[in-house]
Amino acid sequence: MSVASGRGTRLRLSEIFASIQGESTRVGLPTVFVRLTGCPLRCVWCDTEYAFSGGETRALDDILGMVASFGLRHVCVTGGEPLAQKGCLALLEALCDAGYSVSLETSGALDIAPVDPRVARIVDLKAPGSGEEGRNRGENIGHLRAGDEIKIVLADEADYLWARTQIAAHRLAERCEVLLSPVAGRLVPAELAEWIVRDRLPVRFQLQLHKVLWADARGR
Ligand SMILES: C[S@@+](CC[C@H](N)C(=O)[O-])C[C@H]1O[C@@H](n2cnc3c(N)ncnc32)[C@H](O)[C@@H]1O
Numbered sequence: 001m002s003v004a005s006g007r008g009t010r011l012r013l014s015e016i017f018a019s020i021q022g023e024s025t026r027v028g029l030p031t032v033f034v035r036l037t038g039c040p041l042r043c044v045w046c047d048t049e050y051a052f053s054g055g056e057t058r059a060l061d062d063i064l065g066m067v068a069s070f071g072l073r074h075v076c077v078t079g080g081e082p083l084a085q086k087g088c089l090a091l092l093e094a095l096c097d098a099g100y101s102v103s104l105e106t107s108g109a110l111d112i113a114p115v116d117p118r119v120a121r122i123v124d125l126k127a128p129g130s131g132e133e134g135r136n137r138g139e140n141i142g143h144l145r146a147g148d149e150i151k152i153v154l155a156d157e158a159d160y161l162w163a164r165t166q167i168a169a170h171r172l173a174e175r176c177e178v179l180l181s182p183v184a185g186r187l188v189p190a191e192l193a194e195w196i197v198r199d200r201l202p203v204r205f206q207l208q209l210h211k212v213l214w215a216d217a218r219g220r
């Protein structure tokens with residue numbers, strides 16, 4: 001049975017806004033962001049702590065209406081940790097059914113298997129410097145498809161060396177695109193760029209474009 005069949009689904013919504021996609025291989029695309037409230041993790045460098053609580057409960061159909069009002073093709077569902085809300089699966093399916101190009105930003109701590117296959121899943125692998133390495137769900141690696149992406153956000157050189165080991169051990173670059181990103185304001189981006197080139201790592205360097213454009217502004 002379709003997960004979207006229950007149109008009575010309600011979700012706790014932190015914010016919804018239009019911006020330029022600042023992360024993933026979709027960087028630069030005008031996108032509607034649907035940010036769901038709540039996260040069971042506490043990455044020490046999290047830039048979205050305001051989404052841990054608050055927001056408003058909304059019906060799925062209302063969220064679809066809000067998304068439509070922006071008149072954009074791309075939608076990114078994020079949080080908080082979007083998969084922590086049961087209704088997220090129905091939201092993702094309904095967005096795909098409505099014809100949007102949909103991406104999901106997820107921590108990698110929850111099961112990505114039931115996500116609609118039309119969704120591009122951007123899955124974090126939490127490095128030790130996040131304080132949440134223990135939450136990585138190993139089974140998720142086996143579920144990755146070519147259209148998905150793995151993102152590792154690095155706080156320091158120890159995190160980089162950890163990422164390099166993970167990429168080799170799990171042949172991550174053969175499964176899907178692998179993105180390495182510095183923790184904003186913590187790891188000097190040029191240092192990470194140098195390490196990647198030095199080691200000929202088969203990854204994509206990523207900077208959060210929205211922070212270049214708008215610093216830490218909320219709703220951007
Ligand atoms: C706010 S999280 C929401 C989605 C999900 N909870 C997750 O962690 O993937 C969105 C993305 O922002 C990244 N992020 C959060 N804080 C960051 C920071 N200070 N510097 C760089 N990336 C950061 C996360 O690693 C994640 O890839």
Ligand SMILES: Nc1nc2[nH]cc(C(=O)O)c2c(=O)[nH]1
Pocket residue numbers: 019020021022023033048076078079105210220
């Ligand atoms: N512009 C912009 N792009 C983003 N891509 C992923 C984001 C997120 O918070 O998950 C994000 C965000 O917060 N802003």
Ligand code: SF4
Pocket residue numbers: 039040041042043046047048049079080081107
């Ligand atoms: S999992 Fe995502 S939202 Fe949750 S604390 Fe980590 S970066 Fe922030």
Ligand SMILES: [Mg+2]
Pocket residue numbers: 047048
């Ligand atoms: Mg963000």
